Amino acid sequence: MDKNNPFEMAQEQLYACAKVLDLDDDVVGMLENPMQQVQVSVPVKMDDGTTKVFQGFRVMYNNVLGPAKGGIRFHPEETVDTVKALAAWMTWKCALLDVPLGGGKGGIICNTKELSEGELERLSRSYMDRVWKFIGPDVDVPAPDVYTTPQIMAWMMDEYSKLSGKNQFGILTGKPLNVGGSAGRGDATAMGGMYTIREAAKELGMDLSQTKIAIQGFGNAGSFAATLSQELFGATVVAVSDSKGGIYNPDGLDIEAVIEHKKETRSVINAPNTRTITNNEVLELDVDIIIAAALENAITKENAGNIKAKILAELANGPTTPEADEILYKNGVHVIPDFLCNAGGVTASYFEMVQNMYMYYWTAEEVYARLDQKMTKAYHEVLYASKNHNVNMRMGAYAVAVTRVVEAMKIRGWV
DSSP states (O other): OOTTOHHHHHHHHHHHHHHHHTOOHHHHHHHSSOSEEEEEEEEEEOTTSOEEEEEEEEEEEEOTTSSEEEEEEEETTOOHHHHHHHHHHHHHHHHHTTOSOEEEEEEEEOOGGGSOHHHHHHHHHHHHHHHGGGOBTTTEEEEEOTTOOHHHHHHHHHHHHHHHTSOOGGGOSSOOGGGTOOTTOTTHHHHHHHHHHHHHHHHHTOOGGGOEEEEEOOSHHHHHHHHHHHHHHOOEEEEEEETTEEEEOTTOOOHHHHHHHHHHHSSSTTOTTOEEEOHHHHHTSSOSEEEEOSOTTOBOTTTGGGOOOSEEEEOSSSOBOHHHHHHHHHTTOEEEOHHHHTTHHHHHHHHHHHHHHHTOOOOHHHHHHHHHHHHHHHHHHHHHHHHHHTOOHHHHHHHHHHHHHHHHHHHTTOO
């Protein structure tokens, strides 16, 4: 396996689960690759008058449980294998949270930091022009992901509505509130992660108010996680990092000041009253909880043995390689796997779809209460499966999710 290929990593995880569940080869054959994969060229008129062509993707991995669901990434290092892996994990995520959706994902190879607002809007609309026939409220419903925003979702929704000849608020989720968005969606990924951390702490007998937390990744999910860790638990966040490096203060960070510093400088580096450390050092600090909220393959066999935390909460997708998983399990680190820990985002997106369908919108408190119920139930199902099969938490999550997908495929006569 290519350790840097996320799709091969996702497949290896599936194969390991297939052994645990003793799945037939024909069932595995139906699950090991996407059902549909679309690659598009996305032309954009740039501000200087030239036309630049970007490459985009949309993958539907499996829709046996319902319409596909999954974000759209704008990233300079996006690959089709990354999109396929994320679509696979979204399939298991939706099944695990017991929502009637399948798995999808999309992306464009681009650097949003190099684009003007006008270029970004034209890119968003052009992508929708290319993929709109492959998506829809009953087919495949995109959402925001890395470097995409509610504003980008609004542009895409508007373009789809023009192409289809009617308002289609339900074509995407993660929209601004006044065009069909849902209260509570903005911090839902981090909030869902907090609910699973709370349950894991109960399982391990930890007092969260006395814990120290390090967060790798300080984007949307990571910054919300830092704030919520303090607000909900009274925990002390001692380190955070972004793509340029990390900062550390053993007495705790002033998260509001760090957020303001990043807004001004575009990085957490050199925030007041902090010491600069590397991204890898953030993972190896003597803390109680690590929240991995960056990109794939952050935790490998090279650094997994140096992790001292009792809980590793994977708020990012695919941060831990299979080899690292084995080391962490052997060392007694309680891993809250990605497609459980970060499932708050897609669950809140599902809630947004429901609200769009019957045109009645919930309060943030109602969203959080429903999210808490879903996340807590899923955590304990994974914990039970982990103990029942004598496997780590990731394989426990796979066992629950894959079983639900396979049962649906058998009922529908696919296998």
